[in-house]
Amino acid sequence: MINDKKVSFIIAVNDELIFSKCESHIKNLIVPKDFEIEIIPIRNALYLTKAYNNCMNSSDSKYKVYLHQDVFIINTNFINDILKIFNLESIGVIGVCGAKTIPENGIWWESPQLVGKVYDSHTGVMGLLKFNEVESEFNEVDGIDGLIIITQYDIPWREDIFKSWHFYDLSQCFEFKKLGYKVVVPKQIVPWCTHDCGIVNTMNGFDENRLIFIENYIL
Known part of the structure; x- marks a missing residue:
């Protein structure tokens, strides 16, 4: 039975200090009346798709927030904001x-x-990463960055083809779109999140998984 009054935060962890900061931001969020939250850390994950599937299948929450351990949610009204958008079942x-x-x-x-914005340190220095503004309440997109992926339906992650840390996010967006669901980026007056990722490593299977993504979704 799906619990539509519950939000799960699912986080892959390999640094307990960073995770504790992520967790403290989640615990600081405003929780709507009659709602509950749970925080599910994933330790010793070989790759994200398998880990996310395991957590998805073991949690009864309708709303799931998959985020990196170095993502800190600074919008304290985050839960109310996503619930408002998810009022649209599409x-x-x-x-x-x-x-x-x-x-x-x-x-x-x-x-x-x-489109969208986030405080980000991918250049080695923390700063505002800002793309085009979202014109209305949200903009429909083809894909989002996997730093945070928020869902209201459970659709299997493609662990059969993505066995690393790249392109699982775009794959999941395309899997939702195949079933007729929209993928959106909301209007953010100020960024909802800080992503303290540091300089991004694109050497650990990035290009291999890029080709897998193209073969399965672009060609």
């Missing part, structure tokens, strides 16, 4: 940054139609 996934179209090379951030 919306399956919410993210904070994304692309309206995915280029043929599969690299979402090279799209000319990027």
Whole structure:
């Protein structure tokens, strides 16, 4: 039985200090009346799709927030904000940054139609990463950044083809869209999240999984 008054935060963890900061931000969120939250850390995960599937299948919450351990939710009204968007049953996934179209090379951030914002340190320095403004309450997109993926339906992650830490996010967006659900980026007056990721490593299977993504979703 799905519990529609429950929000689960699912987090892959390999650094307990960073996770404790992530957890403290979650515990600081405003929880709507009659709702409950749970925090599910994933330790010793070989890859995200399998870990996310295990947590998805073991949790009864309708609303699931899959986030990296270095993502800190600074919008204390986060839960109310996502519930308002999820009032539209056609919306399956919410993210904070994304692309309206995915280029043929599969690299979402090279799209000319990027939207959203986040405080981010991918250059090595923390700063505001800001794309085009969302015009209304939200913009529909083809894909979002996996730093945070918020869902209101359970659709299996493609652990059969993605066995690393790349392209699981775009894959999941396309799986939702196949079933007719929308993927959206909401309007954020100020960013909802800080992503203290540091300089991104694209050497650990990025290109291999990019080609898998193209083969399965673009061609």
